Amino acid sequence: MYSYTEFDDAFLAERNAQFRAQVERRIDGSLTEDEFKPLRLMNGLYLQLHAYMLRVAIPYGTLNGAQMRKLADIADKWDKGYGHFTTRQNIQYNWPQLRDVPDMLDALAEVNMHAIQTSGNTIRNVTADHFAGAAADEVADPRPVAELIRQWSTDHPEFQFLPRKFKVAVSGAPHDRAVIKAHDIGLQIVEQNGVLGFQVIVGGGLGRTPMIGKVLYDFVASEDLLPTLEAVVSVYNLLGRRDNKYKARIKITVHENGIDDIRARVDARYALIRPQFTGVDQQMLARIEADFAKPTFKTAPLDAYTQAYDSDPVFRSWADTNLSDHHAPGYAIVSISLKAHGATPGDASSHQMHVMADLAAQYGHDELRISHEQNVILPHVHRNDLPALHAALKDAKLATANIGLISDIIACPGMDYCALATARSIPIAQEIATRFDALKLEHEIGPLKIKISGCINACGHHHVGHIGILGLDRAGVENYQITLGGDGTQDATLGERAGPGFSADQIIPAIERLVLGYLDLRSDPAETFLQTYRRLGLAPFKAALYPEARANAA
Amino acid sequence: MAKPFTPKVVTANALLEGDVIYQTATGWTRDLAHAELLTDEADADLRMIDASQQTGLVVGVYLADVDASAAPKPVHFREAFRAKGPSNYAHGKQEAL
Numbered sequence: 001m002y003s004y005t006e007f008d009d010a011f012l013a014e015r016n017a018q019f020r021a022q023v024e025r026r027i028d029g030s031l032t033e034d035e036f037k038p039l040r041l042m043n044g045l046y047l048q049l050h051a052y053m054l055r056v057a058i059p060y061g062t063l064n065g066a067q068m069r070k071l072a073d074i075a076d077k078w079d080k081g082y083g084h085f086t087t088r089q090n091i092q093y094n095w096p097q098l099r100d101v102p103d104m105l106d107a108l109a110e111v112n113m114h115a116i117q118t119s120g121n122t123i124r125n126v127t128a129d130h131f132a133g134a135a136a137d138e139v140a141d142p143r144p145v146a147e148l149i150r151q152w153s154t155d156h157p158e159f160q161f162l163p164r165k166f167k168v169a170v171s172g173a174p175h176d177r178a179v180i181k182a183h184d185i186g187l188q189i190v191e192q193n194g195v196l197g198f199q200v201i202v203g204g205g206l207g208r209t210p211m212i213g214k215v216l217y218d219f220v221a222s223e224d225l226l227p228t229l230e231a232v233v234s235v236y237n238l239l240g241r242r243d244n245k246y247k248a249r250i251k252i253t254v255h256e257n258g259i260d261d262i263r264a265r266v267d268a269r270y271a272l273i274r275p276q277f278t279g280v281d282q283q284m285l286a287r288i289e290a291d292f293a294k295p296t297f298k299t300a301p302l303d304a305y306t307q308a309y310d311s312d313p314v315f316r317s318w319a320d321t322n323l324s325d326h327h328a329p330g331y332a333i334v335s336i337s338l339k340a341h342g343a344t345p346g347d348a349s350s351h352q353m354h355v356m357a358d359l360a361a362q363y364g365h366d367e368l369r370i371s372h373e374q375n376v377i378l379p380h381v382h383r384n385d386l387p388a389l390h391a392a393l394k395d396a397k398l399a400t401a402n403i404g405l406i407s408d409i410i411a412c413p414g415m416d417y418c419a420l421a422t423a424r425s426i427p428i429a430q431e432i433a434t435r436f437d438a439l440k441l442e443h444e445i446g447p448l449k450i451k452i453s454g455c456i457n458a459c460g461h462h463h464v465g466h467i468g469i470l471g472l473d474r475a476g477v478e479n480y481q482i483t484l485g486g487d488g489t490q491d492a493t494l495g496e497r498a499g500p501g502f503s504a505d506q507i508i509p510a511i512e513r514l515v516l517g518y519l520d521l522r523s524d525p526a527e528t529f530l531q532t533y534r535r536l537g538l539a540p541f542k543a544a545l546y547p548e549a550r551a552n553a554a
Numbered sequence: 555m556a557k558p559f560t561p562k563v564v565t566a567n568a569l570l571e572g573d574v575i576y577q578t579a580t581g582w583t584r585d586l587a588h589a590e591l592l593t594d595e596a597d598a599d600l601r602m603i604d605a606s607q608q609t610g611l612v613v614g615v616y617l618a619d620v621d622a623s624a625a626p627k628p629v630h631f632r633e634a635f636r637a638k639g640p641s642n643y644a645h646g647k648q649e650a651l
Contacts, residue, residue: 026569027569027570027610029609029610032609033569033609033613033614047567047572047613047614048572049574049632049635049636050572050573050574050636050639050640050645050646050647051567051571051572051573051646052572080643080645094640094645095572095645096572097570097571097572098569098570098571098572099570344642344643347642415631415632415635416635416640416641416642417640424635424641426640426641426642427641427642430642473631473632476629476630476631477631478631
């Protein structure tokens, strides 16, 4: 993976020293809060409901063991012994104190990490397929170009005061695991006549006005990518609306002006700036690509794996749900669930972080990934090591066999932490997971993605959940709206609103009626919730959700 | 007729720790029950101005509605969470209880 150059180290040290001085000046009264706020936000420091929150970027979700251990140590030293992994592959600390934050940033710098541009109207942490470099279906590893984009966008002088925040996601596989169509720019690596390039999708986003991104270019050659991105963001920077925060994202710019108008403007801007890109970026990319060279995979027998799979039902159940296909023979991609039934989605204790780092070192080429679904991935594990790995995960309460199932819920922090939230998310996720675990129906229900947001900004991706839950404040009471049929993959679809919302007490029984209704509706056990929804539409699901309406109509 | 004034407290976050705090007659408290209860609108505005000027101590000052039948209690659920802490761990103010 990428390791910092002297230039990177010096840049980060200077930036951290600047922020340390800014914090000192805030504390001694030289800076007002109005002056300090944009400075702290540029460095990932929020003030939330109960405390400050520091959001640390995990670029394209990739970590090594030393970085994971450092995240654990920071949690122990300056927070409450845990961290929260987010839907943007970041980690958030919920309880730092202002005086400690400069020390936390220095500790992060020791392992090539920072919190720059995890907030503010800038280009945010670049996200990528969490199976990058390992997936069997991959055309190319998206991380080198994601790193190039990180370097290009970090402290980019033209793009520090955009109309609104700007999010880029990259996928190198036809199966989209990075929700690229719900990003300001989504990049898909494609092959055309034996040459690799990028499909560029623009104007996607969730939030108040959800939009599926539109194709701006079907194929952009690798050497033309950065000037293309620069042209897109530059056009948006001038054209994007600054008069209304709710209409400031590029999805609205694209929607209001039309994709053809945007393309014409980007073409014109591109023609102007293209000569400035003299190929230095491609030399840098070549160096970055070398950093992401694949590990040396071993050839080993599969007897221990086969024996455990055939004799241990707990291992088999975990292997069936938590493993994905690896491109190397004998290897698997391991998803470690941070969704134990009743636990907070995405939270890991410092002990668990240390365990995962140790296991990555022992069995996984020292690589870890954070998924936007708030789980941790060991991308390269030989199948014969899986029984031992699984045993160690069990000891750390990390062996929950529920990846892609009903309890593998995305949930934003909601009103338990977030100052913007209008309702809680975490307790709803905890109760749904606990309820379906008690019913022992999880595996029978099969693949089902529930995504919960505690406000309209949709950090919990509820619009693209098979079942989406949106928490709102209705006249001083928490109220939960359900959307159905959303999908965040290559077939990206926005969910449809099912009907009136439910109170916190009613939402769990409502989800139960909905899911039991699905079990009755599906044509056979292999038909997933989403397939059944696509076949039958909203009406029968609505009838399951609102039985009293059906009774009244009869 | 003018709408009756809902009793209020002045609340904010502490600059250094980020903790939820409430104004008292003489300073700040972390316990809502000890907050200064404001039942008069003009008085509330003055106390709010006073709090807003303490920029070296506090951040994000605003007036929150309270139920004043006994010691001040939150009216809105958001204020109830601020006064107690998150629901998934016994962190925040509830740690001290």
